[in-house]
Amino acid sequence: MSAKAPLPRPGATLDITDAVCPLTFVKAKVALEDLEAGQVISIRLNDGEPAQNLPRSLKDEGHAVLGLTDNGDGTFALLVRKGPA
Amino acid sequence: MTTDYKALKDGGFMRQIQKDRFSLRLKVVGGHLSSGQLRAVSDAADRFGSGHVHLTSRQGLEIPFIALADIEAVKEYLAQHGVEAGVCGPRVRTVTACQGAGVCPSGCIDTMALARRISERYFGRVLPHKFKFGVTGCRNNCLKAEENDLGVKGGYAVRWLSGPCSLCGVCAKACREGAISVGEREVSLDARKCNHCGRCVKACPTEAWEGQSGFLVSFGGLFGNRIAQGRGLLGLLTDAEDVLRISDAALDFFDRHGRPGERFRTVVERVGWEGLAEAVGGRP
Numbered sequence: 353m354s355a356k357a358p359l360p361r362p363g364a365t366l367d368i369t370d371a372v373c374p375l376t377f378v379k380a381k382v383a384l385e386d387l388e389a390g391q392v393i394s395i396r397l398n399d400g401e402p403a404q405n406l407p408r409s410l411k412d413e414g415h416a417v418l419g420l421t422d423n424g425d426g427t428f429a430l431l432v433r434k435g436p437a
Numbered sequence: 438m439t440t441d442y443k444a445l446k447d448g449g450f451m452r453q454i455q456k457d458r459f460s461l462r463l464k465v466v467g468g469h470l471s472s473g474q475l476r477a478v479s480d481a482a483d484r485f486g487s488g489h490v491h492l493t494s495r496q497g498l499e500i501p502f503i504a505l506a507d508i509e510a511v512k513e514y515l516a517q518h519g520v521e522a523g524v525c526g527p528r529v530r531t532v533t534a535c536q537g538a539g540v541c542p543s544g545c546i547d548t549m550a551l552a553r554r555i556s557e558r559y560f561g562r563v564l565p566h567k568f569k570f571g572v573t574g575c576r577n578n579c580l581k582a583e584e585n586d587l588g589v590k591g592g593y594a595v596r597w598l599s600g601p602c603s604l605c606g607v608c609a610k611a612c613r614e615g616a617i618s619v620g621e622r623e624v625s626l627d628a629r630k631c632n633h634c635g636r637c638v639k640a641c642p643t644e645a646w647e648g649q650s651g652f653l654v655s656f657g658g659l660f661g662n663r664i665a666q667g668r669g670l671l672g673l674l675t676d677a678e679d680v681l682r683i684s685d686a687a688l689d690f691f692d693r694h695g696r697p698g699e700r701f702r703t704v705v706e707r708v709g710w711e712g713l714a715e716a717v718g719g720r721p
Binding site for chain 1: 542603605606607610611613636639640641642
């Protein structure tokens with residue numbers, strides 16, 4: 353990696369800052385199920401457990417995690433491309 | 438004929454408060470039993486016990502309420518089905534383990550393979566006092582490694598690979614020690630903060646963290662009359678043979694310095710942590 357590549361624009365968004373584990377994962381999983389393979393979603397989630405664990409959970413589900421950006425307000429934006437079905 | 442209660446206890450039969458009734462401790466390694474073994478234990482509890490089984494605090498099984506007269510018969514019955522008696526008294530006890538990398542997504546080591554090797558090598562070995570081994574697959578420590586006389590915890594020696602990295606930032610967030618920082622062009626690891634948990638390896642979406650499995654060994658844990666946390670004297674060991682070599686050295690140290698009835702921890706404190714560290718090739 354020579355430098356940070358520009359991130360793709362998301363085709364969908366989801367806010368799970370009102371949810372706690374395990375509903376954070378459930379909500380993200382349900383939202384991804386509604387997408388087509390290859391579509392990109394931006395998920396707004398809280399710092400702490402969701403930011404630490406959701407990227408790994410979605411990776412284990414076969415999706416591509418593209419970026420985790422600090423929004424600067426105690427939340428993060430997780431950019432995910434839906435994996436092949 | 439007088440009953441040799443000590444011999445019975447050595448062979449896994451625990452005397453109950455009820456006269457001439459014994460609870461038979463069974464040999465279990467890492468909490469793992471086949472369904473066939475479990476059926477045999479179930480049948481034995483019906484035939485020779487009172488129809489129930491006790492799950493012990495260290496992943497063991499006991500069949501209570503066995504009559505003195507049935508002791509040989511129950512052992513023979515269980516042996517036919519691949520179930521052995523456990524041990525009590527001053528010796529190496531049940532080796533406990535979590536399911537580890539063979540089953541658990543968090544696991545960093547094959548705990549079951551190591552537990553079996555430890556058990557084959559030491560189970561029942563006579564020492565100045567009881568000696569407990571426990572193997573846990575990762576830093577989540579479901580098996581409470583530091584409660585054991587010798588505990589083993591799985592971890593990863595980690596290395597960042599620039600090639601596959603997308604600089605997404607997931608690893609820096611997954612790391613609970615704040616050891617990782619993501620720059621504009623590269624990711625850096627503060628090795629002094631890294632605790633070998635391997636969360637960066639598990640979380641990385643692009644396989645840009647390479648993890649080599651390893652073992653963190655702790656010595657002198659107690660969780661009974663006295664409670665004391667086992668201490669690490671060595672860094673991450675990446676060869677299982679080293680774990681066995683170090684275990685050999687720790688047990689020899691216990692054998693050489695221990696007085697009858699003295700736990701390993703007490704011996705180490707009396708002789709000095711430096712002495713044990715020297716014996717196992719570590720730092721106090």
